[in-house]
Amino acid sequence: METWIQHLIILLTCFVSSEGVVFRMEAEKYAARRFHNHRENASGEKAVNFNKGQKLNFYFCLRDNAEVSVNQVVYSNDGGSDTFEVNLDGKLVLGNLKTPEQSNGGKHWNEFLYSGQVGPNMTLESGRHTITLDFKETDRHGLDVDFIEIEVNDKKLNREIFECAVYCIPEIKYDNGPIRDDMPSAIAERIVVPVNCPTDDNILIPVYHEDIKHFLITATLPKYRSFENHYTGKESFCSDDNSGILWSFSNLKIPWDKQTDSWSGFTTLKYQASNVSKNSYLTVTFQPIAKNDLAIDNTLKISFNEPKADIYVEMKYKKSDGSWSTPEGQYITPQNMDYLVSIPRNTWSDTQENQVEITILADPETLTGLDLDLLLYRRKEKRRREEVLFNDMNTRVAATNIYVGDETDNEKMVVKSGNIKGNVSNVSFISVYQKSQWSDSQHEILRIHQNGKLQLLPLPAHGFQGKMPFGTSVFLGANDPTKMPPKAPIDQITIIPEPLEMFLTYKDGSKATLLVKTDLDQTNVLVKDVQITRDPIQFPFATISSMWQFDGNADIDHVSTNGNVERHVMNGWKELYGTHFSFFRKCISNHNTLSPDVQLKLVNEEDLYLHL
Structure with a gap:
């Protein structure tokens, strides 16, 4: 039986291997709910049942041409042997898989089998692609599919792009003209700076x-x-003034029993892992808010330090009338480790204790030892x-x-x-x-x-x-x-x-x-x-300031100069020379x-x- 570390609750997991990025695609995300089966040992405790003549399509997108392989197809069977075909884009057959003939009163449904790599490594063009499981022969019980894993040799590819939630257009270019010999070139350098707020500019390009x-x-x-026209200004989330902090917990290491924050001294934080699911819960309880502070917007910031895998975080808070807010959530990934929630003014109570409940959807073994910070602050007016x-x-x-x-x-x-x-x-x-x-x-x-x-x-x-x-x-x-x-x-x-x-x-x-x-x-x-008046060799005459978290969440993702020399903003260069950038x-x-x-x-x- 596989360990829990192989069965993450999230719908799609990605991690960087020595060659590229491996993405896990859960079958239940790509199939109608009526085909879902509860399987305790399945990833997310769900698998999808299929019979002869049915097909399961997994859709994914590439930001650029890349080498791709199907590393795993994970399935289970209890009964007669079944066969299914794995193909790419409805044309290229990658392989045929056959389940073993085995029966044990239904217990084998919870014993998942790993295919290993199916088919060769393939170089695919940018854009949308489909991996199809075509079920050719099954007994009357069919077979269950848990997930597949796809490896892409593109370390800049993130989950949002892979899921086709972000679309990239490789053909976009700027014609900066030819290299010019009638004037000296400028030198553009790239500096990546650490930031506390994900909307802050973290890329500086001084030009000399x-x-x-x-x-x-x-x-x-x-x-x-x-x-x-998605737009979120820095003022909506970020604060550089500690005087606005209501409570703060730093360097928390999962799990813990109970914590009291060092900032206010009165706010408590409890951690609890569910006994019936793979959810974990953080509950923050804090004192009534002073009346003068009720009419000020707040921001809740949750920061994870190098999570082992993608984590889904959901948050809700108790309002002054005693009701709870609608839960809202976000994936935490190695590229995006902060979760910021804007909480409107007049939310908190000035007479009763206030509460925030945070749910983390991930395997507890994935969370063990993970560091995180929690912070609630007033936005400076x-x-x-x-x-x-x-x-x-x-x-x-x-x-x-x-x-x-x-x-x-x-x-x-x-x-x-x-x-x-x-x-x-x-x-x-x-x-x-x-x-x-x-x-x-x-x-x-x-x-x-x-x-x-x-x-x-x-x-x-x-x-x-x-x-x-x-x-x-x-x-x-x-x-x-x-x-x-x-x-x-x-x-x-x-x-x-x-x-x-x-x-x-x-x-x-x-x-x-x-x-x-x-x-x-x-x-x-x-x-x-x-x-x-200053030395032009040491001091740039202009500095480009921009932001890149990952492709699809950035103000800039490429730089080019004369002669159409083009670079990703984060890779492949430290200096560029030219007269037109x-x-x-x-x-x-x-x-x-x-x-x-x-x-x-x-x-x-x-x-x-x-x-x-």
Whole structure:
């Protein structure tokens, strides 16, 4: 009999082998419920019964061409011998399997057999594929199928893409033009930084040039076509202020009996493994919340440290009226080890104890020794004060001051404009809004922050409803690449509305001019007359800042440069040379789906007139 470690409760398990990634595909996920049988020793305690003439199709997707093998077909039988065929995409027969003739009053149904590899290793094209089990001959009882395992020699392939929940388009490319000999190349480096929040930028690409004068930044919609607009801002989940923590448990090691948090001293956490299923339960009980804190949104963060396999986590909480919230859940994978849940204001009680219940669906042996952290915190309330600098109904320019309570951050800049009296001080960022040809409303296309961070958006497509999300950003100005996050503090910006120009003066004395233009499908910022006071060999003139968790959950997954040299953002390069760089996605992202692709292009004096 197989050990529990081979029978995980989750529907699909993946782990990285020495050659590639192995995915477990549960039969019950691909068959109607009426064919399901309860089998105690089956993975997930379910198997699916089939008879002669029936077929079971397993669907999967590849992000790129890859070598694939069917490592296992796991099945059981109690009765006469059965035969079934394993084929790929309805064409290639990988092998025929025959169950042994055995009968023991039904006990053999719980004794699962492993086929070993079926068929050869195959190189398959990107896209959708099907493994079919075709049941040729069976006795009247048929046979049970538990799961199959497929190995793919692509370590960047994750469960979401494999399950066809994320679609990647390998044909997406950017034509950056040929290698140019009439100007020195820039050097782009890749830096991967650790982050506490999964929506934080974890990829920095500083770009160096020995004598930069002019360059062009362009933002366009992604080349993939999607009508979805998944968007979650960092403010929805992440907090960098410990003063908002309600309770916290760190470095928990499963199992435990009872824990009291060291933060509040009054919150308790219990762990219990079910006796009748493979579920485990965490119950957090904490004191009534002060009335002044009831009207503040909260975030629950659950972090797992290097889980051995995929884990499904489900959470619900007790509301102030005594009812429980609708459970919501998420898979925890080696690529995505954090689970963040937004809890709305006025949820908790100020008179009774509050509770959170977390259910972990996984084999207890998989969980033993696993480390995890739990944290509940109030989201810091940030306030904004906006002052409109210019508005002619087509273009609006506004200066915004962000502050918390009555306190104002020290790092602010001054903004000057010929259209207002005097200067505007204590500015956190400037926004530019533009009216499109097919809309009466104005859409934000640019945001320039005091720390030098430039965010761009193209105008939305015709008929688009909602808010376009920012994504990949560019820090303009010399910044220290050894300090995170990047910062090139701006002291003053002078704005000329028509044509829209911004004259930047940095705190270190550097200067640059931004010329902003929008077309139907893109927003361009020409950065010209750059004067840098710091060593250009040590300090980049611009730094790309973006996020990648895994393909399908990223603001960027590929980089290319002159001559169409293309790289995955996380693999195969540390430095790229060129005069034209593109930062884009091939995989449709569940995070910031419509955030723009960004290009950076060096401009010499001879070509400058083309962009004025």
